[in-house]
Amino acid sequence: MNDLMELARKNEREAWSIVQELGIEQAWQDVGGKANLVGSLKCGLLMKHLDIDFHVYTDGLDVAKSFQAVAKIAAHPNVTRLTYSNLMDTDEHCLEWHLWYRVSEEREWQIDMIHILKGSEFDGVFEDVAERIFAALTPETRQTILRLKYETPDDEKIMGIAYYMAVLRDGVRSYEAFTKWREETHLDGIILWKP
Structure with a gap:
């Protein structure tokens, strides 16, 4: 069991290094957003599925500003793919970004950034979870x-x-x-x- 705890700690260290290297929080702050960590990394329960989850909040959902923040993050040479979904007209009131950061041929992280309208139904819900x-x-x-x-x-x-x-x-x-x-x-x- 100690080996699993050490693997979890190793994955957490690598995840935080990637977050810092990509400047995720700063990129969103630069367009007036606040990026909150959620999910398994926030809970200290990161294991084999290498993913990092952020919920990002802004006063309005501006697609151009969202693209601006993600463009800074995705400019890193280790980012190999990026997907985007516009869900502004749904109950979720969000823009979904998923990008993949390759450490090596065998090791790739998925980073999910859900850009949510501040004050909407899901504001703060998953942080509380x-x-x-x-x-x-x-x-x-x-x-x-x-x-x-x-x-x-x-x-x-x-x-x-x-x-x-x-x-x-x-x-x-x-x-x-x-x-x-x-x-x-x-x-x-x-x-x-x-x-």
Whole structure:
């Protein structure tokens, strides 16, 4: 288990190094935004799925300014791909950015930046979720979540919130039990559960 904790710490150090190297927070600040870390890195639960999640808030959703911030970030030579979705006219009131940062041929990070209208329905929601998950963790549940993430096959994409719900809410402690839990628990769309 110490090996998994060390792997998690190693991934966290690399993630923070990438955030600093890309200047993510400053790029958004330069266009009047505030970038808040959410997700597994914020919760200290980063394992094999290399992803970094930010929710970015501005007073208005200006597509040009959003592109301006992302252009600074994506100019880095290690950024290999970028996708964009305009969801301004949905309940989510956001612009979605996903970029990929290549460390090596075998190691690539996905960075999700969701640009959200300040004051809209999801303003601050996932920050609260991350803080509540972090506060609810014990050494035993942290290790269990990291182990379940590690035991998940590389080709399976499972939302982090599924692990947290299974372990923290429903007491799942093995990958076999987690697989059964997933079969019995239908998770679709945006999951707003928090401990």
